[in-house]
Amino acid sequence: MPKPPGPWSEPSLKPEEYRLLRDLISARTGILFGPDARFSLERRLRERIAALNLSSFAEYHHYLRFHPLSNAEWEEATELLTTNETYLFRESYQLRAFKEEILPMLATLARPRRRLTVWSAGCSTGEEVYTLAILILESGLFQTSQIRVYGSDISKRCVAAARRGVYGAAAFRATPPELKRQYFTEQPDGFHVIDRVRGMCHFGQMNLLNDDKAKLLGRQDAIFCRNVLIYIDAPARKKIIDVFLERLYPGGVLFLGHSESLLNVSTAFELLHLKEDLVYRKPVMSLRDPSNG
Ligand SMILES: C[S@@+](CC[C@H](N)C(=O)[O-])C[C@H]1O[C@@H](n2cnc3c(N)ncnc32)[C@H](O)[C@@H]1O
Missing domain, CATH: 3.40.50.150 (Vaccinia Virus protein VP39)
Structure with missing residues (x-):
């Protein structure tokens, strides 16, 4: 059964919020989140919503764009958005x-x-x-x-x-x-x-x-x-x-x-x-x- 909405429920990334965040991330880092990556982005960024005590991804989008501490938040988000797999003498x-x-x-x-x-x-x-x-x-x-x-x-x-x-x-x-x-x-x-x-x-x-x-x-x-x-x-x-x-x-x-x-x-x-x-x-x-x- 879906959890009832309330302060204890985790926000989900709605399609419109996904488009806004995806475009913002693309403009800043070039990192691509394609049409099927909404849940992947939700999973990656969810902890930031909790850490900043926000109630939606729309608020998070606003924070990344306009908050005085947005540069510091981009550093945090980048750690979650990148894939860092590597090893010595690869290929x-x-x-x-x-x-x-x-x-x-x-x-x-x-x-x-x-x-x-x-x-x-x-x-x-x-x-x-x-x-x-x-x-x-x-x-x-x-x-x-x-x-x-x-x-x-x-x-x-x-x-x-x-x-x-x-x-x-x-x-x-x-x-x-x-x-x-x-x-x-x-x-x-x-x-x-x-x-x-x-x-x-x-x-x-x-x-x-x-x-x-x-x-x-x-x-x-x-x-x-x-x-x-x-x-x-x-x-x-x-x-x-x-x-x-x-x-x-x-x-x-x-x-x-x-x-x-x-x-x-x-x-x-x-x-x-x-x-x-x-x-x-x-x-x-x-x-x-x-x-x-
Ligand atoms: C999978 S690793 C590749 C590491 C290494 N080149 C290798 O082949 O093993 C990809 C790296 O690209 C970095 N990256 C992604 N977007 C970037 C950007 N816009 N500017 C600089 N580095 C970026 C990520 O942080 C990540 O550490």
Whole structure:
């Protein structure tokens, strides 16, 4: 039997409230809640209604839009709206392609700058960032002092965990044991990334829709944005891809997740066919890039 309405009953997310919240979330974060996701959104945000002592999702929508503390509330909501699943050495065929085919190419390209910069955009708790740093070291093509790996995520808690660089057994399910031994030390609270690797990695909270913040990272030789765009709606995806194009050096490459592509996005990226993978490359002579002269 349905619960009678009253102060003890949990509010439900009505269709009209769903549309309002979904559009607000999309405009702010790009995160997509499709036509069938009303109950998923209700489940994710319900605890915020209780925490703020509100009586409906309409009130919550109003709070997010107009309350003086709305920025703090967006931080809370973001933690509930994002999917943060990740692990070290995820999708090994892509990582092989990066190490064996892309890094030698980037070593030539980056030689005059004497620095390699790689950005993991949507890095969750940092596993991808440390994986990339380890692979670059393992390639033997760069000195430690030349390598910068940036990790960014919209989730503040994820970025804090990424900075700590301490992982439990589940994070290592795809990690070659010899690399685990070499680059992590076991301590009572988990496996710690060694200082040499940690020193190459830098983290910051960033919404990928905020292109001004992305500019602070400078130009990149490679960008990894894996398993992020699947959660993002089409207009935001297009905006994010444009940010990546702008942030890459000419000849720089973009890695997407195995189920993601730029198939329906109009973009100046060119497709680069590797032995086991496809990556996107910013053309060396890009008409859209003023830095090309
Ligand atoms: C599934 S994780 C992917 C982690 C890692 N790239 C991997 O492939 O294992 C997706 C991450 O994207 C982040 N994310 C979603 N929307 C974002 C946005 N608008 N700006 C920045 N990060 C976002 C989420 O917080 C989440 O941590």
